[in-house]
Amino acid sequence: MGHLLTGLAVLVLLALNTLVLIGPLMLLALLKLLPIPRLRRLCSSGVAWFAETWAQIDKAIFALLIPTVWDIRGAEQLRRDTSYLVISNHQSWVDIPALIEAFNRKAPFFKFFLKQELIWVPFLGLAFWALDYPFMKRYSKAFLERNPHMKGKDLEITRHACEKFRDIPVSVVNYLEGTRFTQAKHDQQQSPYRHLLKPKAGGVAFVLATLGEQLDAILDVTVVYPGKRVPGFWELISGQVPRVIVDIRSLPLEPSLWQGDYQNDEQFRQRMQEWVSALWQDKDRRIGELGGQG
Numbered sequence: 001m002g003h004l005l006t007g008l009a010v011l012v013l014l015a016l017n018t019l020v021l022i023g024p025l026m027l028l029a030l031l032k033l034l035p036i037p038r039l040r041r042l043c044s045s046g047v048a049w050f051a052e053t054w055a056q057i058d059k060a061i062f063a064l065l066i067p068t069v070w071d072i073r074g075a076e077q078l079r080r081d082t083s084y085l086v087i088s089n090h091q092s093w094v095d096i097p098a099l100i101e102a103f104n105r106k107a108p109f110f111k112f113f114l115k116q117e118l119i120w121v122p123f124l125g126l127a128f129w130a131l132d133y134p135f136m137k138r139y140s141k142a143f144l145e146r147n148p149h150m151k152g153k154d155l156e157i158t159r160h161a162c163e164k165f166r167d168i169p170v171s172v173v174n175y176l177e178g179t180r181f182t183q184a185k186h187d188q189q190q191s192p193y194r195h196l197l198k199p200k201a202g203g204v205a206f207v208l209a210t211l212g213e214q215l216d217a218i219l220d221v222t223v224v225y226p227g228k229r230v231p232g233f234w235e236l237i238s239g240q241v242p243r244v245i246v247d248i249r250s251l252p253l254e255p256s257l258w259q260g261d262y263q264n265d266e267q268f269r270q271r272m273q274e275w276v277s278a279l280w281q282d283k284d285r286r287i288g289e290l291g292g293q294g
Contacts, residue, residue: 006065007238013061014237017054025050026123029130044164047130048109055104062097066239070101074248078106083170083214085207085253086110088221089196089283090175093233094241098223099173102246108169113207134162136206159210166214174207176200176276181230193280195287201269201276205262212258218251222283226291245290251279 025047032043062068084107088095099110109131116135119125128135176199179185191198208215224245225231231241257275260268 003238003240007234010061010065010237013065014058017057017061021050021054021057022123022127025054025127025130029126032130043130044132051131052105052109055100055109058097059101059104062101062237066237066241068236068239068241069243070098071243071245072102072248073246074250075102075106075246077248077250078103080106080108081169082216083108083165083211084172084217084219085204085211085215086171086173086219086221087176087204087279088173089181089223089287090177090179091181091223091225091230093180094225094231094236094244095180095223097233097236098244098246099221101244102221102248103171108171111165111170111172113172113174132164134210162210162214165211170211170214171219172207172211172215174204176204176280178203193284196280196284199276199280201273202262204276205258205269205272208258209260209262212253212255215253218253220249220251220279220283222247222249222286222290224287224290247286247290 028043028046028050032040032047034040086099086103088099103110111131111133113136114128114133119129119135177197178200179197181195181197185197189198222245224247225241226243226245235241257272260271262269262272
């Protein structure tokens with residue numbers, strides 16, 4: 001009964017926080033549609049402030065009502081005036097609150113690369129656009145074989161969408177696994193890693209090709225839930241998650257990681273795949289050392 005009451009109380013407060021702040025955020029998003037550059041910049045700053053405030057209030061709700069210990073390691077190196085590519089493993093919806101606990105108001109607010117179709121989702125699409133989330137257009141291999149003149153067009157579109165980041169700090173989050181870890185997916189893939197799914201080097205190569213010159217460092221983030229299994233979001237808000245570890249390591253951003261054509265240069269593609277594989281092997285080992293499941 002105690003967990004049920006805690007979960008309901010947290011859920012109500014999270015909903016109230018969202019309802020109170022969504023109004024002014026949407027208003028700024030609508031004002032941002034006006035083709036006035038100075039107004040758009042001011043609205044972008046306002047939208048980011050409301051998003052960070054929403055996240056900070058969520059953190060306060062968690063601190064007040066749930067006993068979870070957020071064991072954040074490496075956050076002292078974070079800065080708000082620089083740009084990062086954040087690479088993380090992905091196991092649960094709890095990963096998002098974990099990243100908020102570690103990064104909110106310590107680094108620039110998160111940006112996720114989103115599929116272009118998500119811009120049409122009511123309210124969410126407008127919020128994503130107002131938050132300057134880059135919408136990317138990806139063409140399949142079969143489509144490019146039928147339309148060879150479109151090669152490189154997806155990267156060009158995404159680069160154009162990211163031009164707004166040239167003069168502002170940004171944190172871009174990339175989940176290399178592409179989906180949340182489950183044992184069933186792990187078995188189906190025959191993943192060579194104990195705690196991780198196979199990473200997709202193409203995704204991170206795409207981000208680096210798009211934003212390489214604007215990024216200052218890569219943050220290798222490892223989220224671990226010590227215990228017998230990975231918790232769900234309800235378990236978190238109902239007070240059933242005793243501890244979450246967020247381990248942050250800064251990696252140098254070598255120009256060789258983004259100065260190449262992943263799609264057409266076989267040597268560059270192999271080099272990127274080897275880099276990602278080494279990164280994932282180290283992460284897999286670290287998860288085991290930190291007490292992760294698998």
